[in-house]
Structures are given as structure tokens and as C-alpha cells.
Amino acid sequence: MKIVVIGAGAWGTALAVNAARTCSISNPAVPRHQVTLWARDAALVNALQTERVNARYLPGIALPDSLLLKAGGESSLATMVRGQDLIILATPVSAARSLLQSLQKATVPVAWLSKGFEAPVAAEPLLNSSSVPVGLMVHEIRAQVAVNLRAGVLSGPSFALEVARGQPTALVAASRHAEVRDALVEAFHSSTLRVYANDDVVGVEVGGAVKNVLAIATGLCDGLQLGLNARAALITRGLAEMTRLGVALGARAETFTGLSGLGDLVLTSTGDLSRNRKVGLLLAQGKTLAQAVESLGHVAEGVYCARTVVQRAAGLGVEMPIAQSVVALLDGKLQPADAVAALMERDPTTEVG
Numbered sequence: 513m514k515i516v517v518i519g520a521g522a523w524g525t526a527l528a529v530n531a532a533r534t535c536s537i538s539n540p541a542v543p544r545h546q547v548t549l550w551a552r553d554a555a556l557v558n559a560l561q562t563e564r565v566n567a568r569y570l571p572g573i574a575l576p577d578s579l580l581l582k583a584g585g586e587s588s589l590a591t592m593v594r595g596q597d598l599i600i601l602a603t604p605v606s607a608a609r610s611l612l613q614s615l616q617k618a619t620v621p622v623a624w625l626s627k628g629f630e631a632p633v634a635a636e637p638l639l640n641s642s643s644v645p646v647g648l649m650v651h652e653i654r655a656q657v658a659v660n661l662r663a664g665v666l667s668g669p670s671f672a673l674e675v676a677r678g679q680p681t682a683l684v685a686a687s688r689h690a691e692v693r694d695a696l697v698e699a700f701h702s703s704t705l706r707v708y709a710n711d712d713v714v715g716v717e718v719g720g721a722v723k724n725v726l727a728i729a730t731g732l733c734d735g736l737q738l739g740l741n742a743r744a745a746l747i748t749r750g751l752a753e754m755t756r757l758g759v760a761l762g763a764r765a766e767t768f769t770g771l772s773g774l775g776d777l778v779l780t781s782t783g784d785l786s787r788n789r790k791v792g793l794l795l796a797q798g799k800t801l802a803q804a805v806e807s808l809g810h811v812a813e814g815v816y817c818a819r820t821v822v823q824r825a826a827g828l829g830v831e832m833p834i835a836q837s838v839v840a841l842l843d844g845k846l847q848p849a850d851a852v853a854a855l856m857e858r859d860p861t862t863e864v865g
Contacts, residue, residue: 626817719772730792
């Protein structure tokens with residue numbers, strides 16, 4: 513199978529490495545797939561070629577000899593993807609619109625790895641004149657700019673470093689098109705990486721986006737040393753918030769008890785490799801948001817999509833107090849301890865929902 517991964521960050525590199533590795537069980541001499549890792553940054557690609565390691569995003573992980581590396585501008589994408597069987601977009605949500613526009617005539621399955629919401633247009637109201645919400649998920653962007661593209665999302669609880677190391681991981685391949693789901697399973701399912709098919713794209717994308725915001729809150733809780741009881745309560749109530757928003761957007765409730773919902777939420781909220789959790793930890797230590805983000809060296813999507821999550825929820829009449837507190841914290845309207853106090857002092861209510 514010929515696979516091209518667009519974007520040489522940590523996650524794109526990890527998935528490309530995993531797919532390009534040799535089949536250690538059936539035939540150790542033959543690579544599983546012909547994999548190409550593509551990036552716009554020619555200097556980065558030259559370094560990858562020379563060093564055979566992505567020192568910036570995935571240090572210590574050797575690139576397989578069979579992994580092909582290419583660089584170029586977005587204008588060259590249509591030519592570059594010809595002859596491929598599967599196209600993977602491994603870029604932040606901010607790049608999804610332009611990439612999908614460039615690939616709108618692709619005839620093979622396309623899947624993205626990004627988790628989050630597109631930033632809303634500055635000063636634009638929640639609903640524009642055509643009643644289309646701003647701050648879109650990637651499947652909504654695709655519906656605008658590449659309506660005929662057969663596409664989906666690969667998501668779930670996964671740290672790039674562990675996938676690159678070949679440690680056991682389970683993901684979800686979500687698409688309305690069986691062809692896309694089947695291609696993702698064929699490409700990535702292995703003895704260490706299990707891929708489950710799902711047709712609830714909305715649920716999988718909501719889970720992947722909202723868990724980043726909730727992980728900031730959990731990091732804050734841990735940073736303030738509020739204890740494991742508080743962490744468990746925060747994660748559980750966060751799952752309820754995530755589910756409410758997802759169902760309001762058209763997702764199935766049961767999706768949020770699976771890998772892309774509860775699984776990804778638990779991992780991102782508790783794992784030491786979580787960038788979004790790290791933001792909460794640093795804010796609890798008294799760091800400014802700018803200092804916290806700068807220290808990461810990577811994108812923390814929860815910082816950029818928190819406001820959009822709250823806006824989308826408000827437009828649907830969905831209550832998300834944890835996400836609202838995160839936005840107030842990121843905006844500097846609440847101090848860390850005050851954000852927690854605001855949640856704990858809410859009026860009592862029933863647990864269901």
C-alpha cells in the first residue's frame with residue numbers, strides 16, 4: 513500500500529515510522545507499506561534525510577530506511593499525491609482548510625489526525641448570516657471546501673512517542689465511507705496498533721477536540737495538588753460536558769464511552785506526555801499563558817480551541833462549566849485557585865447529564 517503523510521511533526525512522523533516499519537512477524541525483510549513523509553519545510557526534510565531522525569519533534573526515534581522524505585509547497589500537493597493509495601493529513605487544524613482545498617480532487621481516501629476546532633474569524637458572531645457556526649471541526653471544513661472527497665479521521669488515545677516506539681495503542685478510524693475506514697485499518701492495524709472502525713465522525717471529532725480543553729483543567733487540578741478525588745470528579749464531569757456537546761452536534765452518546773471519548777480524555781488528562789495537561793500544570797505554578805505555551809515547543813490545541821468549544825456550546829444551549837472556567841483562566845479573568853472554586857461552588861444538581 514502506498515501512503516503519504518503530510519506534516520512532519522511528532523504525530524505525523526510517529527505514524528509514518530510505524531507504518532513503514534518492517535513486518536517483524538510475517539516477513540522481516542519486507543516493509544509493510546511504501547510510506548512517504550512530506551513537509552513544506554525543506555530545511556527540516558534535509559535534516560531528516562541526513563540524520564534519519566526527527567530531532568525537533570521526535571528525538572531518539574530512528575526513521576526506517578524505507579521511509580521516503582519529500583518537501584514542497586501546497587501547490588505541488590496534487591502532483592505529489594498521484595499514485596498514492598491513502599493520504600494522511602498530520603497538521604494542526606489551522607492548516608486543514610488550505611490542505612483540503614488543495615486535495616479536493618483527490619480520488620483516494622484522505623484522513624486527518626488533527627484534533628480541535630478551526631479558529632473563528634475575529635469579531636465574527638457565533639452565527640453568520642447563513643446560520644453556519646464559526647469555529648468548525650475538520651469534517652465541517654471538508655463539507656465546505658472538498659464536498660466530494662472521501663475522507664475521515666484517525667483518532668483515539670495516543671501519544672506520538674509511544675506509537676513511534678511500537679508500544680501497544682488503539683485508535684479509531686471514523687468515516688461515513690466504508691472505503692476510508694477499510695483503508696485506514698489496512699494501513700495501520702498491526703500487532704501493536706489496533707484500529708477500530710466507526711462511522712460516527714462527529715462524535716470522534718468532538719471527543720478529540722474537547723478532551724484537550726478538559727486536560728488543561730485537570731492539569732490545573734493536579735498542579736494545585738487538590739488530590740485524586742478531585743481529578744476523578746473533574747474527568748467524570750468533563751466527560752458529561754463532552755457528551756452533551758457531541759449529542760447536540762449530532763453524535764451518538766455511546767461514542768463518548770469509547771476510545772475517542774473516555775479513552776482519549778483519560779490519557780490526555782493524566783499522562784505526563786500530554787501538552788494540554790502541562791499547560792494546566794504550568795498555570796498552577798504561576799506561569800503566564802505565554803510562558804506556558806512557549807515552554808512546550810509544540811502545539812497545545814486546547815489553548816487555541818477552548819473559546820470555540822464554549823461558543824459552539826452556547827450557540828446550542830449546552831452548559832459546559834468546566835470549559836467555561838478554562839476559557840476564563842486562559843483569558844486571565846480567573847486565577848487558578850479561583851477557577852477551581854468557581855466549579856466547586858456551583859449550585860447542587862442531579863448527576864445525570
